[in-house]
Amino acid sequence: MNTPEQSQLGKTSAYVDQYDPSLLFPIARAPKRAEIGLSDSRTPFFGADLWTAFELSWLNPRGKPQVALAHFTIPCETPNLIESKSFKLYLNSFNNTRMADAAEVQARLRADLAEALWRGSGHSGSIGVKIVGQDRFDQEMVQELDGLLLDRLDVECTRYQPAPDLLRANHDEAPVTETLVSHLLKSNCLVTGQPDWGSVQIRYSGAQIDQEGLLQYLVSFRNHNEFHEQCVERIFMDIWSRCQPIKLSVYARYTRRGGLDINPLRTSHPGALPANVRCARQ
Incomplete structure (x- = not known):
């Protein structure tokens, strides 16, 4: 192997x-x-x-x-x-x-x-x-991921390795359906440690996820070494297990390196794939 x-x-x-x-x-x-x-x-x-x-x-x-x-x-x-x-x-x-x-x-x-x-x-x-x-x-069009921008929140960030304990959801209120976006996702190549920059879109239905905690969680990948596909699967599983949504999709678009970009999607339910339309930073 x-x-x-x-x-x-x-x-x-x-x-x-x-x-x-x-x-x-x-x-x-x-x-x-x-x-x-x-x-x-x-x-x-x-x-x-x-x-x-x-x-x-x-x-x-x-x-x-x-x-x-x-x-x-x-x-x-x-x-x-x-x-x-x-x-x-x-x-x-x-x-x-x-x-x-x-x-x-x-x-x-x-x-x-x-x-x-x-x-x-x-x-x-x-x-x-x-x-x-x-x-x-x-x-070949350029457009941004749709959704409510998490980056508008003025949060304190102190953790730069994946911290799933930052994720929480309010299970005492009625379920919601939301689409949230952040451009602050950064991780590093698993082998070289070189930076990988990305935007991430999170669609879910279920107990409302605390947005400040979610943004802090996404920022916590900043010094984490893992391939793009692996980061997205980790994000999906952390939200899935910690917040227990009814439905969940995590879609990340990473900036290109060497003429290639990689954009993983992981979703709890089958459906049409998003159009492979690049974002401005790509």
Whole structure:
């Protein structure tokens, strides 16, 4: 089983510019889920990791460079996630590779990523891959997450490692349905310690969650080392267990690094995924 420490994170890497799917480095989700009391076969959430690649290029049959954006939808049911630097190196391996057209690029991306994401499980599955060509760049919109902004609150923050005891809800009053947003989410890469910046949207129905405590809790991730997907699952599980909502969705949009952004969604109930529309900081 691959571990984060075995990846190319924090190491000098040669850029391969000829197509090479072996560059993808899957990491099992199970160990970090076990830390928050989950097994892969029993998770109380659905969801996906929505990736955007802003630096996708290849050569057409005549050797002319092509550029595009790509959106990836990776179900959270996959046994593995893909370490982001390996994803970047893999995408760069297309740079000097001749492809017939965007459809061939899309097919290779889908097949290679699906193989890595399901590797070692004895199962297979598909992922979503959408390539956006230059003719559609003007359709890629920028908008902010909707919801009541928690950052308006003037709270004292003194804890910078995850502190779920800050979470509380009023179970003596009638249940509410709210959407809350904060742009103060920050965590660090699990291996390198480099900062990861994000915005988070929390939708829930149930006992009203104390907003000051929730904001302090989100800020408490500031010095925490964990991958994006793992942070969102930790936030979901802490709110789920501490506040016991009837329904809950946690959606984070992280700023890009190396031309990639990662935007995990975890929700207690199945439904349509949000549009992969980037925020201003992305």
